Amino acid sequence: MESKIEEEIIIQEILPRLPIKSLFRFKLVCKKWLDLITHDPLFLAHHSHKGHNRSKSTNITSPSYFSYKSELFFSSDDFYQFKWCKPTFLTGVMDDVMGSTKGLIYGVCSRYRKIFICNPITKHTVYVPNPEKQLILALAWDPYIPSSGFTIVNPIFLREENDGTHNVDVFQFRVYSSKIGEWRDSENATAFRVPRRCLQFRMCQAVYTGRKKVYWSLMRHILWFDIEKDVAGLVECPNHGNFVHPDEDGSFTEIGECDGAVTYNWMTRNGNVEIWLLIEKDNEFEWAKKHTVRLQKIIEENWHVVSEICNGLNIKKRKNAAVALAKRHHVKPLPHSGGELVWFLIKTLNDFHKIFSFNLRTRELKLINEDGAIEPPLYPFMPTLLHCPS
Template structure:
C-alpha cells in the first residue's frame, strides 16, 4: 500500500491559519512563527489579525491606557503600560489597522508619533510646520497594510482664524515623502459648529471621516486632496447622543433616541439608512437601566452595538439578541471614569512603513 508523502503544513490552508489559529496565539509565539517559512512570515506580518476576538478599546486615563475586549478574550493583546514609549504621551489622536497615533506636548513643543503596541515599534513624525491656524486634536490616520507598498498618512485638520464661520484646512504627513504638505482642500462648516473633540476619525474605503458638532460628517480623501460634507437627514437629527463608527466595512452611526438605539449605515451613494432600531427595554428585559445614563459607543467594525451605562460597557448583537457586559478595570480612579475616549483598535503585527 502506497502512502502519499504529504507535508503536514499542506493540510493547513491560509484561511485556517489566519482565522482559526493565529488570533488565539500570544504575541511571543507569533514572532517565533514568522521564521517558520516565508508564507507564514507574510501572513503574520502583513495582515490585520481577524476579529473577533481582537477588537480592543483603548482610552487615556490619567496619562495611561486601559482596555476592554468586546469578546472578553485578551490573548495576544499588547502590554498596556506601553513602557517602551519613553517620551510619554498626552493623547491618542487616531487609530487605524493596528497603528496608534499619539500627541505629546513637551518642552514648549508638541510632536506626533506612531506606534504598533504589539510589536513595540515606533516612528516619530517631524514637527508640524508653522501654521496660522490651530491644529486639531481629532487627527485622521490613513493606513492600508493590504497594499503592495503600504504607506500611512497622518491628517491634521487646522482650524483657521475665520471670524465668521469655522474654516478648516488640512496638513498631511505622508511616510512616502517624509514631509508635511498643506492640502488644497478646505471646508467651511456651519456657524458655531466644529469637529467633535470626543468623536475620533475613521478610515473606511479610502476616506477619512469626522463628525461635527451639528452631527454632519466631514469626508476627506487623503490621496485625492478633496473634502466634502455629508449632511444629516432631518429624521436623523436628535438632541440625544450620536456616535460614529464602522459596521462591516461601512460608516455607521449609533443614535440614542429616547428609549431606542438606532443603527444608521451609509451606502455607496453617501446616504444613510436606518438598519436597526432596538428598544432598550427589549435588550435588558426587567433589568433596571436608566435610559438617560446610557451612551452609545463607536461600532468596532463588526456586527454588535456598543454602549455604556455607568461603570459598565455592553455589547449587543441585534441578530442573535446576545448581550454581554464588561466592567471598568478597578485601576481607573472612580472620579475619572467618565472622562475618557474610546478608541477602536485592531491587534496587528504589521510593520510601520519607513519614511523616505
C-alpha cells in the same frame, strides 16, 4: 500508526487562524516560530488577512475595543482581551492618543512636537514631525498594501467669516505622506457653516474607510476629506431632534467603520440605539438605517445582567430603566463596526463605566468587564501583527 502534520500546513493554515493571544505563547516553541511570528512580513500579512476574513465570513463577532486610559483591550470572545503595556514615551501621559485605524493607534507626544503611530501588539512605533502642534488628526493606511505607506490629515482653522447670514469657519487641510516624507497644504481651503468650537475638541474622532477618504465626527455633522483629490465636504447627521446629545467633552465617539462605510449611532430619548450607514458615491452621500436596537426590551429580557447597576442608580423598575438611563446620560452606544454585536457603556453610581455587548441574533446581553471599571474613550480595534508602515 503515527500521524504527523506537515510544517507547511501548520505555518500556512493553522497559525494564521490563531488569535493574537495564542500566538504570543507560541513564540516560545522554538526560535524559528519566534522569528516567523515576530518578523516575517508574509506571515504577518497572511495572519491579518485570515483574521479579517474569519470575522467577516462568520459575521458573529465584531472588532474589539481599546481603552488607552485603562490600558485594556476588550473582546466579546476573549480572543484578545488583555492588558496593554504602554510604550515608554506615553508613561505618565493620559491624553495623547488621538485614535485608532486598522490595528494601529496614533497621537502626539513630546509636548505635541511629534506624532506617533504605534502597533500596541508588537510595540513597533514610527514618528512624524508635528510642526503646527495640532491635535486633530486622521490616520489613513491600508494593511493589505503595506508598500503604500500611510497618510496623516490635519484640518487647520484659518479664519472666521460672516456671509451676512451665517458665521463661516474657513479651514485648510495639511497632509503628510510617508512616501514623500513631508507635509503639504491642500490646494483649496473649504468653508463650513459649523460652530467654530466643533473642530477645537480635544478628542475629535476620526475614521478612515479605506476609500481614500477620512471623516471626523462634529456632533451634528461629519466632515470628510478626499486624500487624492484634495476635496472636502460636510454631511449633516440624520438627527431628527429626538436624540440625546453626545458629551461635549469628546469622551464618547459616535462614528465607526463597517465594510468600507462610515457608521453613525446615537441614543434616542426613549432608550433606542439607532445605527446608520453613510452611503457614498462620487461625493454624493445618503444615510441608510442599519439597525434600531430597543434598549428597553433588551433590559427587560436581561434584567439580571444590569439590575445591580440600575439599583445603584435608584432605578428599581425594569420597565422604565432604558429611558431613565438615557435621560441621565448614563448609557452611551459605542461606534459600530459590523457583525452581530452592538456595544454600549453604562455609567455606574461612582461614575465608573461598564461595557456591554448585545448579540442581535441570540439577543444575549453580556457584561464584558466584570472585574473592574474602564475609562473612556474607547476606540474600535482589530489587532494585527503587521508592523507600522514606513
